[in-house]
Amino acid sequence: MAGIAAAKTLTALYLSTGTGGSQTADPVAARSQMGFSLGWHIILACLGVGLPGLVLFAEWRGWRTGDPWYQLLARRWAKALGVLFAVGAVSGTILSFEMGVLWAGLMDHYGSVIGLPFSIEGFAFFIEAIFLGIYLYGWDRLSPRVHLLSGVPIVVAGILSAFFVVTANSWMNSPRGFKIVNGRLTGVDPWAAMFNPATGPETTHMILAAFMVTGFLVASVYAVAMLRGRTDRYHRLGLLIPLTFGVIMTPIQIVVGDWAARYVGSEQPLKLAAMEGLNASGRHVPESIGGYYAGGQLHWALKIPDGLSLLVHLSPNGYVTGLQSAPPDNRPGLITLIHLSFDTMVGIGFALLLLGAWLALAWWRTRTIPPSIWFLRATAVSGIAAVMAMEAGWIVTEVGRQPWIVYGVLRVANAVNPAPGLSWGLVAVVTVYALLTVVTVYVLRRLARNRPVPDAPQESDVTGYKVV
C-alpha cells in the first residue's frame, strides 16, 4: 500500500525537521482529552440530529389533529431541544479548537486534504443554528404552516452535518485523495478524500446510531415516568413516538453494521482482528464472544465454529487476517477493550431488536404498549444502553485504528502538538465537562418538574407553555 511508504517518508520528514516525536509531546494526554470531549459531545450531537425530527412530528400531528397532548409534547420537547442544542453547539466548538491545539501535526500536513468536509459542515451547522433560532423564537410569531416548514431545514442540515463531519473520520480510516512524493504532499483531491471507501458504511452507521440514541433516550424518560405511575396519554405518547422511531431504525442498523464490519474486514484487517481478539491468521476462524486477551490469545471466550469466516466471507473456508500478520509496533493495543466494546455494541443492538419485536407484537395484537412492567423497565434502560452501544462503537473505530491517526499513513505520536503541558488542558477540560454534565442533567430535570403536565390540557395550557 502506498500509505506505508508515505508513512516512512513522513516519519523521515518529521525526524529531519525535528518537529515530531519530541520529548515534550504527550500523545496520551491529547488522546484522552480528544476522546473525552468527543465522547461527551457526540451524545449531544446525536440528540441534535434526531430530536428535531421528533419535535416536528409531534408538532405536525398536533396541528393536523388539534390534539392538545401532541401540541404540548411538541412545545416541551422543543424547550429541551433549545437547551440541548446550545450545550451541543458549544461543546462541539472545542473540538474544532482541539484539531489544532492537540493535533497540530495532523492539520499541518493534511488540513488541505480533509478540510473540505469540515468547511461544508460549517455551512450546514450554520443553517441549523439559524433555523433553530427562527423555529424556537418564532413559535408564537409564525403561522403554524410556516413554523412547521421552518423546522425542516434543522432536520436536513442536522443530518448533513453528521454526514460531512463523519466523512472526515472515515478518511482517517481509509485515507484517499493525495500522494506523497519525496516527502511532499501532492495530487490532493479533496472530493476523493471525502468520498472514500469508509464513507458509505461509516456515515450511515453513525446517522442511524444518532436516530437510535435519540429514540431510545427520549422514550426511556417517559418509561421512567410511567413506572412511577404517570400512565396518562401524554406519557404514553411521549414513550411511543420516540420508541417507535428507535425500534424502526434498529433492524436497519444491524444490516448497516454488518456492512460496516465487512468494510473493516477488507480495508482495515488489523482492526477486525482486534475486534475479534484474533492473533493468528487462518481459515475456519470461529466467532469469539466475550473473554479477555492476554499473552497473544483470547481467554474464556465463547466460540462459534467458523463464525467469523462465515460473517466476513459467507464461507466457512474464508481467510481472516490476524494480529500477528503485522509487526508489533503496527498493531493496535488494548485488544481486550476493543473486543469487548465490539461485543457490547452488537449485544446491545440485538437486545434493542428484541425490545422492538416485543413492542411490535403487542401493538399488532392489541394496539397497546405491552402492559408488562418488565417492558417499561427494559425501555427505561434502553436509552442508556443505546448511548453505551454508540460509545462502544466509537471505541472500536478509534482505538482499533491505533497506532495510526491516519490509517497506515500518519502515527498518532507524530500528529500530536509537541508543546509542553498538554496534560493541564486535559485536567481543565475534564473538570469543566464534569460540571457541565451535572448541571445539564439537573436543568433538564428541573425543566420537566417546574411545569408539571396537567391532567387534561386546555388550550391555555398549550399556548401558556413558552418554548423560550
Next chain:
Amino acid sequence: MAITLLVLMWISVTVYALLAGADFGAGAWDLLSGRTGPGARRRALIEHSIGPVWEANHVWLIFVLVLMWTAFPPLFAAVSSTLYIPLTLVALGVIARGSAFAFRKAVTELWQQRIFGAAFAFSSLVTPFFLGAIAGGVASGRVPPGLARGDVVTSWLNPTSVLCGALAVLAGMYLAAVYLTADARRTGQPELAAEFRWRALVIGVVTGLVAAAGLIVVHSDAPRLWAGLSGRALPLVALSGAAGVASLALLAVRRYLLVRVTAALAVAAVLWGWGAAQYPHLLAAAPGLTVAQAAAGRATLQATLISAGVGIALLAPSLAWLFLLFQRGRPVSPPASSSPAEP
C-alpha cells in the same frame, strides 16, 4: 484563489467581531447591570436581543477555523500549537457562556438564575480577552511557523496581547451598548435607551483612549506592526478614528441606527488595518509565512471556494430572515417581579 479565501476568512473574522463580539459585550453589560431588582429590565433587554441570534453569530468563529485549516493549514497548525493555552481557555469560555445562558433561561428560581447569570457574564468578559490576546500574539510576530515553535506563555502574555485583549473586551461592550440603545428604543423602552446611550458614550471614549494609548505600546513592543500601521494601513487607522469620533457625535444627537454603522466601521477598520499592515505575511515572526507559502493546493482552494459559494447562497437568505424576524420584533414584555431573566 488563496487571496479570495483569505478575504473570505477575514470577512468572517470581522462579522464574528461585530456580531459575536457584541454578544460577549452584552454579557459583560449583564455583569454590570446592577442588583437583581433594578438590573432586571436591563438584563431582560440583553437577553431579548441576543437570545435568538447568539448561536448563529457564534458559528462565524467555526468558519474562521475551518477556512484557516483547509486553505492555510500551516498557519492553523502554527497558531494553534503555540497558542494552545489561550485557545483552550477560549473554548472553555465559549462553553461556559453558551450553556450558562441557556440554563439561566431554563430555570425559574432566583438563586439559580444568579449563579448561571454570573457564569454567563463572567465568561462573556474573559473569553474576548483571550481572543484579543491571541490576535495580539499573532500581530506582534510572536508565533513562528512550525509546530509549537513559539513560547507557549509569552506568545499571549505580552504588552500587545494585553492591549488587544483589553480592546476586544471594550470594543465588544461598545458595540453592544450601541446596538442595545436602538433595541431599547424599538421595543418601546426610552429610559433604557437613554441608559445604554450613556454607557455607549462612556465606553466609546474609553475604547478610543485605550486604542490611542495602545499605539504607543505597539510602537515599542511590535515595531513591525507599527511600521505597517503607520505606513500602508494608515488610511484604515485614520478611518477607524474618524468613525469612532463620528459615532460619539451621532450618539450625542441620538441617531441610534446610523451609529450602528459607524461603530461597526470603527471596529472593522482596526481589523482590516491589522490585516493590511501584515499582508502578505500571515505570520510575521522569522522565518515568516506568506499567503503563497501557507496556501493549500489548487484543488483544495477550488473545492473550498465552490462549497463556500453554494453555502453563502443558502446562508444569506436564511440569515436575512433570522435578523429581519427579530429586528422587527414585538416590544419586550415587562419582566415578572420574581424572575429577572425571563423576557
